[in-house]
Amino acid sequence: xxxxxxxxxxxELIYKIADDELIIGHRxxxxxxxxxxLEEDIAFSSIAQDKVGQAYNLYxxxxxxxxxxxxxxxxxxxxxxxKCCHLVEYPIGEYDFSLVRHFLFDYxxxxxFEMLANSSYQPLANFAKKFKGEIKYHVFHAHIxxxxxxxxxxxxxxxxxxxxxxxxxLVLSIFEPSPYEDVLKSENIFAGEELLKKNWxxxxxxxxxxxxxVLPTVKDETAHFGGRKGYHTEYLGPMLAEMTEVxxxxxxxxx
Amino acid sequence: MHIIxxxxxxxxxxxxxxxxEVTVPQQEGWHTYEVFHQKKTGTQHTHVGIVHAPxxxxxxxxxxxxxxxxxxxxNIWVVKSADVTATSYDDADxxxxxxxxxxxxxxxxxxxxxIEKYKLDTHE
Numbered sequence: 001x002x003x004x005x006x007x008x009x010x011x012e013l014i015y016k017i018a019d020d021e022l023i024i025g026h027r028x029x030x031x032x033x034x035x036x037x038l039e040e041d042i043a044f045s046s047i048a049q050d051k052v053g054q055a056y057n058l059y060x061x062x063x064x065x066x067x068x069x070x071x072x073x074x075x076x077x078x079x080x081x082x083k084c085c086h087l088v089e090y091p092i093g094e095y096d097f098s099l100v101r102h103f104l105f106d107y108x109x110x111x112x113f114e115m116l117a118n119s120s121y122q123p124l125a126n127f128a129k130k131f132k133g134e135i136k137y138h139v140f141h142a143h144i145x146x147x148x149x150x151x152x153x154x155x156x157x158x159x160x161x162x163x164x165x166x167x168x169x170l171v172l173s174i175f176e177p178s179p180y181e182d183v184l185k186s187e188n189i190f191a192g193e194e195l196l197k198k199n200w201x202x203x204x205x206x207x208x209x210x211x212x213x214v215l216p217t218v219k220d221e222t223a224h225f226g227g228r229k230g231y232h233t234e235y236l237g238p239m240l241a242e243m244t245e246v247x248x249x250x251x252x253x254x255x
Numbered sequence: 256m257h258i259i260x261x262x263x264x265x266x267x268x269x270x271x272x273x274x275x276e277v278t279v280p281q282q283e284g285w286h287t288y289e290v291f292h293q294k295k296t297g298t299q300h301t302h303v304g305i306v307h308a309p310x311x312x313x314x315x316x317x318x319x320x321x322x323x324x325x326x327x328x329x330n331i332w333v334v335k336s337a338d339v340t341a342t343s344y345d346d347a348d349x350x351x352x353x354x355x356x357x358x359x360x361x362x363x364x365x366x367x368x369x370i371e372k373y374k375l376d377t378h379e
Contacts, residue, residue: 037307039306039307039308039316039317039320039321040317042317042320042321043316043317043319043320046320046324137319140312140316141316144310144312144313144316145313148309148310148313
């Protein structure tokens with residue numbers, strides 16, 4: 001831990017993964033009680049809760065690296081300090097939007113975790129192994145829904161395809177390169193966003209095909225970049241205000 | 256009169272009040288699945304309830320959420336309820352026994368619990 005650039009790079013990596021998990025977890029939890037049917041409501045809520053749990057574990061790693069405690073990181077930071085990508089900030093929309101986001105995001109998470117399982121930074125490798133089963137289940141859930149709705153008739157197929165057209169350009173915001181790609185690669189901490197994107201495409205393409213869907217073409221893949229540098233959509237601020245409302249009532253409270 | 260239900264899947268079927276027969280398109284009607292839960296590898300799967308799902312894979316997801324979240328789980332089975340063949344309750348008398356044949360009933364075996372426990376332990 002003597003090299004300061006190494007530590008900065010590592011923290012930046014953990015912050016962005018954790019912030020993605022926290023924000024998508026909070027967003028998806030907005031479906032609790034409103035899901036399309038009872039069992040799916042429970043499943044989607046349970047997955048959302050897993051995401052917040054994963055964020056908590058990563059904030060603990062940051063705490064061990066000298067950052068504030070997990071509650072402070074989650075509830076007491078400025079919007080600008082969040083490193084989440086634009087994809088996770090968008091409102092839940094209709095269920096088709098949320099499902100397609102869950103599908104594309106969780107396939108990327110699974111690939112990221114697989115890469116992190118080989119990280120030279122042992123706590124990150126341990127994290128990836130600890131949550132391997134959870135992310136496998138999230139992907140299983142997403143895969144079933146997308147193939148079911150994609151292959152169904154009429155309105156169902158049309159809505160999933162149009163949600164895919166809408167979400168796909170946003171998903172590319174996940175892969176905004178870090179300013180520390182080189183050091184992350186040379187220190188074998190993480191093999192980089194470009195490889196992640198490649199692995200992700202290899203993983204989703206067969207599913208898209210099986211579901212009878214078509215990936216849209218995107219003119220500017222960088223159009224939704226900025227989240228990793230603290231530039232967010234108009235949706236993050238109001239969401240953070242709501243998420244931190246109880247915390248801010250009494251910031252020093254013991255739970 | 257078409258039947259309008261709170262469940263959109265029912266409304267979409269265009270059911271008539273007269274109760275005439277309708278053909279449900281593939282993937283439109285959901286099925287009931289019986290859920291069997293196994294706590295530990297090697298032990299028996301136990302029937303724990305039902306879920307409603309459009310296909311077996313989604314039935315597994317719903318079964319996990321409904322029956323496998325609050326305790327240890329090693330495995331889950333789902334079986335379409337329609338695939339279960341059952342005796343009729345009208346024929347329940349086939350299980351009755353005459354007083355002279357009470358010796359057949361396993362409750363007479365004092366060692367039964369010990370035997371069951373032994374079987375379970377040797378599976379572990």
